[in-house]
Amino acid sequence: MKNFKSFLMKWPKLGIKEKRYRLPRRIHRLAEIKIDKIKICGVKGIVLDLDNTIISEDDRYLSPCAEDWITQAKLAGLQFFILSNGKRRYRVKYWSHRLDIPALSPAKKPFPPAFRQAIAHMRLPAKHILVIGDSLHTDFVGALLCGCAYIQVAALPHPPRWWEKFAGKWVQIPYPSGGELWNFDDAAGYESFL
Template sequence: MRNFKNWFLKLRQIGIKRKLHTLAHGADGVAQIDIDCLRESGIKGIILDLDNTIVSEDDLYLSPGAEEWITQTKLAGFQFFILSNGKRSYRVKYWSHRLNIQAISPAKKPFPFAFHQAIAYMKVNPKQVVVIGDSLHTDVVGAWLSGCWCIQVATLPHPPRWWEKIAGEWIQKSYPDINNLGKFDAVFEYQSFL
């Protein structure tokens, strides 16, 4: 267990050292990421995680302001791509359609194949791409393996998986204010994508 913990600490340090001088390595939510800072850092493409970054895995919560931030960021000229490890394809199709962003699911993160597909689709250099996601072991490691930058956001509340119970805060940062979260009616929204 100690070696496992040291390995994650080392990966986190690598991610922090690799950040651009003006690019933050973490944020509470997607909407807190400064669009001008992304532009000044030379970012042109954004790879987004879906589960627990935009919408909670159990479909109860939405990241506050994320959709508006995505709209504003698109208007500023950035390209987007969604990479999700989620196994429910209808969810990814729904969010891809709702946000008007291409997606791959299951992306098998942190393996770099899907990251490379997203980068090729956006027609940018990996150093011009930032990965935004909640998990150290999938999003941050995948960005690092693909040569991209990464911003780790706080994870939306969700039922923890077994590895989250073991590693906890080492792989994900808890969302600071659950009272600020938006609600999502998955049953109604997903119906036409099932």
């Protein structure tokens, strides 16, 4: 009788075990993130960083297949919001228009108000939001403070700022040498957003 009771207690656990997917912590390119896998994890909205995640700060490189990946993610029902600490607002407006994603700049990441604004805009609970960016000290800390999941992408090649020369290796993943990069040749399009 004792064995039968223990069998009954285990009964709901018997059957097909569902494989759980965990979000990767780090990736090299935005387009490497599997859309179906993040949806399995309950992600319904994505807060994206702009500088060195989608486009390099100096406007030389575009993350390979990033625009196609964003389009596919939208078709899969995911919502987006861009948070950028960049001071060149015309650049953020250009990318917001080009990608058809609402944006906020300067976002003053990692402080929570901008993240909260993005979350409120998407009308989703924080547990269903994924933050994707290149910097631990801005994107990751902001996600952590707001209760969102986070994936770090390798920073696109760019001229390092003063702090990156000292602390960059602790807060950013360097882009793999020899990794595919797309040149960005449409900086002239910024003029209509000045």
